[in-house]
Amino acid sequence: MTETQQTIRLENVSKTYTEGERQRTVLADASAAFAPGEFTAILGKSGSGKSTLLNLISGIDAADAGAVWFGGQDLLALNERQRTLFRRQHIGFVFQFFNLLPTLTVLENVTLPLELTGAPLKTARAQALPLLEAVGLADRAATFPERLSGGEQQRVAIARALAHNPRLVLADEPTGNLDSATGESILTLLERLTRQNGKNLIMVTHSQASAARADRIYRLENGQLLPQPK
C-alpha cells in the first residue's frame, strides 16, 4: 500500500447545522492531511466544532460538501450502513466519558469490536489479553467497569480502541474527565500503544500541554483547520 493510499485527508469539508431559525457553520472549506502513523492534535475552544470534526472523520456524520479520503476511499461516497461497517473495521474510539458497556466485563468490552468484525471468541480473547496486559489491567479482565476507577476505565477504553487493529484511533478529550496525573499517564499509554502499532492517532483537546506531545497540531478556528507550529 502506498503512502497516498494510507493517508487520511479532508478536502474542503463544510458542515452547517440549523439551530432554530439560524444556521451555524462549524466547518467551512476545511482541509488537512494526516500521514500514516502520525499523532495529530486538534486544539480548539469549547463549541469550536472539534467533536463535529471527529464525527465527520469517523463517518458518524456526513459533510455537506467536500471529501473525507481514507486512502483511496471517499467516506462521503458511502451510505450510512457502509460507513458504519467501515468504522467497525478501521476506526477505534476513545471517549471523554469512557463509554464502556456496563453489562460486559472488562475483557468482553475489549473483545467486542473484534467479535463485531467476525473474529471467533477464542481469537478475540487471544488478541485482547495482551492489550489488557499492555494497559496493566490483565488481572481485572473479569471485573465489571463500575468497579474500576476513572483512569482504569479509560485504560480499558484504549485497549478496546486498539483491539481490532484499526488504522485510525480517534480520541475525544481522553483526559478531560481525569485528574492531571492520571490524565498524563493515560496520554502516555495512548501515545505509546498507537505509535508501537503504527496507527494514526487524532486527538481533540483544549489542553496545550496534551497537544504538545503530538507530531502535528491543528487549531480549529472559525470553521478552518489552521496548522499550528509546535
Next chain:
Amino acid sequence: MNPPLFSPPLLRLAGRVLRHSPWQSALMVLGILLGVAVVVAVDLANQSASRAFDLSAESVAGKATHTLVGGPTGLDEAAYTELRRAGLPYPAAPLVSAYVTVPELGGLPLQLLGIDPFSEAPFRNYLAAEGELPLADLARFLTQPGALLLAESLAQRYGLVLGDPLTILVNGQSQPAFVAGLLTPSDDASRRALEGLLLADIATAQELTGTLGRLNQIDLILPDAAAADALAARLPTGLTLLPAAARSGAVEQMTAAFRTNLTALSLLALVVGVFLIYNSMTFSVVRRRPLFGTLRCLGVTRAEVFALVVGEAFLVGTLGGTLGVLAGLVLGQAALGVVTQTINDLFFVVTVRDVAVPWASLLKGGLLGMGATVLAAAFPAWEAANVPPRQALNRAGLESRAARLVNWAALGGVGMLLLGALVLALPSRSLVLAFSGTFGVVIGCALLTPLATRALMRLAATLGGPVIGVLGRLAPREVVNSLSRTGIAVAALMVAVSVSIGVNLMVGSFRYTVEVWLEQILQGDIYVSVPGASLSQTSAPLDPEIVQTLRTWPGVEQAVFLRSVEVDSPYGPIQLAANDNPQDGDEQIYYSASGTPTEVWQAVQNGAVLVSEPLARRLGLPEQGGTLTLYTDHGPVEFPIAGIYYDYGSSVGVVSLGLETYRQHWADDALTAAALTLQPGEDVEAVTRALQTALAPQQAVIIRPNQALRADTLTIFDRTFAITGALQLLATGVAFVGVLSAMLSLLLEKQRQLGILRAVGLSVRQMWVLTLLETGLMGAAAGLLAMPTGFVLALILVYVINRRSFGWTLQLQFSAEPFVQAFAIAVLAALLAGLIPARRMARRNISEGMRFD
C-alpha cells in the same frame, strides 16, 4: 460485507442486559406470563367445553345422518315399529335420552341414553368392539330393571363396582338403578364421550324417566338426499325428519357469542400486557440511549441495534410465553368449572370432567405471547436503531422532541377515536368489528393521555406549590419533564383502570336491568317448578296431581301455569313458553309491538306468538309484521309475531304463546311451572311451607316465594359474570405489574438527579415525599383520565357489544362506585409501585447515587 444480524457478542449483550436488571426483566416476564396464562386458560376452558359438547352430541348422534323427531314429548314408540314393518331399507335405531343426576356419581348432570342393543351396531359402538362387554353383563343389561352401563373410569373415580346401587334423579323423581356393566373404551375420545353417559336398555330408560311408550328420536342412516326426501314425504303428520347436524349446529352457534366474549376479554388482558411490554421496552431503550450511541460508534449497524432490542424482547417473550402456557394450564382447570357452569346455566347441559389439552391451543398461546412481545418491542427497537452515534441527541433534546410528539400523538388519538367510532357505527352484527372499534377507541384515548397529563400536572403545580411548597411544584414538573416516559406509564395505567370502570358499569347496568325486569315479570307470590339437571333444562313436567292440588289450594286466588318446552324449527331447536296468564300482555315490556299491550295480547289469544329480543336478533326477525315457522305435531306452521319483548332469562331466546294455542298445535297437556297469587292477607311464607310439606311425597318440586326466585335468578346472574370479574382482575394485575416496572425504571434512571438533590440538602424524608408525590400524581392522572374512557367503554359494552353478543338491550345505570374504586386502584398501584425504588434510593449513599449514570 453482510454481517449476521444476531452476532454472538450482541446476543450475549442482550442476555446480559436482562440479567443486569433482574427486577425489570422479571416484571416484564411476569406481565407476559399473566397475559398468556389468561388467554391459554380461557382458550382451554372454551375448547374443553366445546369439545365436551361435540363429544356428547357425537355420542348421541353417533353415525346417524338424520333424526326423526316428534313434538316436545317425543314420539310414540309405535312409530319405530311401523317404520320397521313398512320395510324401511335403511338402518334405524330408537333412542330415549334425558339428563339425570346421580348422587353416587358426584351429582353432576349425566346423559342417560336408552338404546336398543340390537339396532345400535351401525350407529354407536359402545357395546361392540370398544365396549367388549362380557355376555353375562349384556344379559343383565337387557333383563333386569334399573340396569345401567357406565365407563369403567367413571365408576373407578367414585369407587363403584359391578352391582353397586345407584339413585337416578330425574324430573323431581328418584328411581333405583344399579351398575350392570363397565365399559372400557379403547381410545381417549371414546373415554371422554362415555364419561358423561349412562347407557340403559330402551325399556329401562323409559321406566327410569317415566316415559313409557315414548321415544325421544329415531336415528337413521340415509344414503343420500333423495332417500331423505322420499322418507319425509311419506311420514305421518307430527314426525319431522331433520339432518343430524342441524340440532348440534344450532346449539353450538348459540354459545359462540359467549365464547367470543370470553376470548375477547382474555385478549384484552394480553393487549394490556402488550401495552405494558411496549412501555417497559421503551423505558429500557430510552435508558440505554448512551449505550446504543456507543455501540453505533463501535460500528454496530442500525439493523444490528434493532435486532439486539428485538432479540431481548424475544428472550423475554419466550420465557414469559412458556411460563404463561404452564400457568394457563393450571388456570384453565379453574376457568373450566366456571365456563361449564355458565354454559349449563344459560344454554344447555354439558358435562366436562377434565381439561382437554389441545397442543395447538398451547402453541397458539405461547406464540401469541412471543409475537406480541416482539411486536411491542418493534417501535422501541426502531427508536434504539435511530439513536445517533455518540449520543448526539441528549436527554434535553429527547424531551423537547417528546414534547412535540405529544401534540402529534393527541392528533393521532383524535383520529383513532373517530375511526373507532366509525367502525362501531357500521351496521353490522360482527363481534370482531365491534371489538376492533373498541380497541380503536381505547388506543385513541391512550394517545390523548400524555397531552392531558401535561395539562393536569401544570394545574397540580399551580395548586400544589402554595400548599406543599417546593416539593409540590417539583413533583408535577418532574412528571412533565420526563413526559417521554411518564406519558406512557400513565397511559398504560389509564387503559387498565378504564377497562375496570367499563366492565363494572356494564355489569352493574346489566344487574339493574335484570332487577327491574324481574320486578315487572314476577307478579306471582309463589313459584313452583320441577328441578332439572340444569336451569336451562326446565321442561320436566309437574305431576298432574300436583297441578290439581295447586289449583285448589286454600288461599290461592289465582294459579297461572307455564309449559316450557323445546320444539324443533327450521332454525334449530327453539324454547317455547306457553302460559295461561290472563295478564301476561301487560306484564311484558315490549321492545316493539303491533299495537297496544291489550291488542298484542288479543293477537296472542288468537294464535300469534311473542318473540324475546335475543331470539329476534339471532334470527334477524323484522320489528313489525314478522312470522316464525315451528314444527308442530301437524307439520310446519307459520305463526304471526305480535311483538318482541325484553327478556333477560335466556340469551338463546324464547317464543311466548298462549297455552291454548300451544295445545292446539302440540298434543301435550303437561305443565312445567306454576305461579300462584295468594288472596290478600295470606302469609306467603306459611303457604310456601305448607305446600312444601304437602307436595313432597308426590314429587320433588321447588316451591319458592317471589323473593327467593328473584334472589336465585340474581345468583345465577352473578355466577355468569364471575369469570368476567376474574378476567378483569387479571387484566388489572397485568397493569399493576407494568406500572411497577415502569416506575422502577423511571426512578432508577433518576437516581443521579436525586443524588444531586440529596447533596444540596434534600432529607431522606423529603425524598420519600417527592418520590411518592410524583408516582401518586401519575396514578391520580391515570385515575382521572380513566373516568371518561371507562364511561365510553361502558357505553360501547352496553349498547354495542352486549347487543351483538346476546341480543340484550340494557339500561345504562350510572353509579359513582366504579369510578371511585378505579381512581383508588390507580393511585394505590402507583404509590405501591413507587415504594420499592424510593426505599432503594433512601438506602443508597449520596455519592453513589450521583455517580450512577
